[in-house]
Structure formats: structure tokens, C-alpha cells
Amino acid sequence: MNLALLFAEDFVSADRAVLTGRRLAHLNSVLKAAEGDLLPVGLVNGDIGTGRVLHLTDTGATLQVELTEPPPSPLPLTLILAMPRPKMFRRVLQTCATLGAKDIWLINSYKVEKSFWQTPWLSAENLRENMVLGLEQARDTVLPRVHIRKLFKPFVEDELPALLKNTRALVAHPGTNTPCPVHINQPVTLCIGPEGGFIPYEVDKLVEAGCEAVHLGRRILRVETAVPVLLSRLFDACG
Template identity: 45%
Template sequence: MNLLLLTPEQHLHDDHWRLSERQASHVLAILQAGVGDTVKAGILGGSMGLAEILSINNNEIRVSFKALSQPADPPGLSLLLALPRPKMLKRILIDATSLGIKQIALINSWKVDKSYWQTPNLKADLLHEKMLLGLEQARDTLLPTLTLAPRFRPFVEDELDAWAGDGQRILAHPGDYPAMPHSQTTPTTLAIGPEGGWTDYEIDMLQKQGFTCHSFGSRILRVETALPALIGRLMQLP
């Protein structure tokens, strides 16, 4: 935890806040901070600054927050991701959020097991929790928007164009395609398929929406490996 991320339900009055049990445990056990000490903090959706510890009472910690700066501009990358294996979904969401992605859509694919859409890991509160962890890791306060698209064709035909907006649209897929671009400075939407890759039908549908296929080498990577590698190549992170 590199940032105490303060959420609306923690607000007491004025600039006073109550830390969650998890945050209080971190402050006491890891940071070993006491009354009068300051730690890096931020307001969800808002500014970043310092939290001064006002009181510690039976592991309940109250702080005052002083805003110092706004979060850095995000890299302008949107992620269209075939729904990954449930046990990796939480980790991938944390990583995607910590890398600064502010728009994520989890979409179906023919090679995505139908049972993945029934997993309890898709509950909104659990997904929200994992993205908060990503913000804490990266010292960011701006939460990504998350869209679930369990039906591939309706989303691609009816919603994808507006969702992706302006900018380049890149489809990562192994094969004889141009190399993946690098050091993008303009808005970009990146589509990453399941570990077996997109089907020909899915590629055709995405190409009709302006996506171009690019290769990242001949190796077949797990999604959790491909995601940070692709983003590290594509974007200059703030």
C-alpha cells in the first residue's frame, strides 16, 4: 500500500477521516506511525496529499487530510480484454489499474469458457475492491470505468465504436502482422484476446470497427504476462 486511499464512507467532517481496518493495520504494523506523523494519502476521484494522524484509539485511526496535488494525467489507453480465467481476473485488474488504464471492457470470446461469466469474482464490489488496490499501488486516485460485455457481437456492433472513441485501435494477435507500435502519445484502444487468440470471425468483426492487427512476436503468452509487456511497449507511463 503506497497510498492511503480515502473513500466517501470514511469521511467524518471537514478534513477529518477515519481509516479502514486494513489501512489502520498497515499504518500501525508496517509504517509504524503514531499521532502527529504524516503519510501519503489521496481522495478517491480527487487530489493527493498528506494525512496527519490525529488519534489512535483501540486501532481506530482518525486523520486530517491536506491536499497537495492532482493525480498525473493517465496514459490515454483503453483496454478491451477477453474475459480471463477467474483466478487471474483479480490480479489482472489490479495490474491494469496500477498501469494507469482508465477504461476497461471485459468481453466474451468464443474461446472464453462460458463458466467464467458465472464466477463470483465478477461481482461488482469485488471488482471495485481490486481496482482500489491498483490505485493504492500506483499512488493514483482516479478509478477506471469497467464494462462487462458477455455478448461479443452486440457489444462490438452497437457499443464498441462509441466506447473506444477517437484514437488508434490496436488488436494484439500472433501472426504475420506489423510489429506492435511503441511509445504512443495519443489515445489508444488495445484489444487482447484469450490465451488461444481471437477467432477469425472475431478479428474480422474488430477490424470492421477500425482495429488493426499487430504482432508482439512468436511467443504465446499468458494474458497476465502479455498485458504489462504490451502496455510497457505501447505507452509512456506518467
């Protein structure tokens, strides 16, 4: 937690917030904060700044909050991800939030096992909790939007073309001849398949919708590695 993310319900007055629960525990056990200390804080979807610890008890830390600067820039990215295996999904979601992806679409694919969609990590509460952890790591405040689409074909035919408009549209696909571009720093729509990749039918449908198939070299990467590798390759700065 490199920043404590504050929500409307944490505020007891215009510039005072009370930390409880996980954030309070972190304050005590990791940061070993004391009254008078300054901590990095941010208002969800708002600015970042500092919180001075006014009172510290077993049940809450009251902070005097001053928000002074905008959060890091978001990536100009629409990320379309075949739903990962639940154990990996949680880490991937945190990483996406940390790296500044703000628009995340979880889609179906032939190699996405039906059970993946049953994971409790997809509940609104767990999605938010893991995005908050990723944002707090990065000192960002802006919650990504996560869209869940459990049918591949209707998504690709009916929704994807509008998402691709005015963006460089790419699908990461180890089987192709075109290397993934580097540092293009323009709006990108990026599709990443499941472990084992999109099947040829799916790649064809994505290409038909307007995506260009690109590869990352001979090495086959796990999804949790491909995400940071691709985002770092496409965009100069993460923030």
C-alpha cells in the first residue's frame, strides 16, 4: 500500500477521513505510523496528496487530508482479456490496475473453462477490492471499469467494432508473422487470449472485426507475464 485510497464513506468532514480495517492494519503493522506522520493518500477517482495522522486508536486512524495533485495518467488502452484461470485472474487484475489500464473487458473463448466464470473473484466486491490493491500499489486513484462478456461471438460482432474505432487494434497471437509494434503511444485496443491462445476461428473473427494479429517473439508467455510485457512495449510511460 503505497497510498491509502479514500472513499466518500471514509470522510467525517470535508478534509478528515477515518481509516479502518485493512488500511488501518497496514498503517499499524507495516508502516508503524504514529500521530503526526504524513501518509500518501488519494481520493477514489480523484486527486492524491497527504493525510496527517491526527488520532490513532485500535479502531480507526483519523487523517487530516490534503489533496494536491492529479493521479498518474491512465493508459490510452482498451484491454480485452479472455477470462483467465481464477488463481491467475486476481493477480492479473491487480497488475492491470497498477499499470493504468482503465477499461477491461473479460470475454469468453474456446479455451476458457466454464468453471472460470464461477469464481468469487468476479463479484463486484472482489473486483473492486483487487483493483483497489492494484491502485494503492501504483499510487493511482482511478478505478478501472470491468465489463464481463460470457459470449464470444455477440461481443466480437456487435460490440467490438465500436470499441476499435480510432484506436490501433491488436490481438496478441504467437502464430503470426507481424511483430508487436513498440512504443506507439496512441490509443490501443489490445486482445489477449487465454492460456493456449485464441483458436484460429477466434483470431479470424477478431481480425475480421478490425484487429491486427501480432506476436512477441518466439517465447510463449503466460497471461500474467504477457500483460505487463505488452503494456510496457506499447506505451512509453506507465504514468
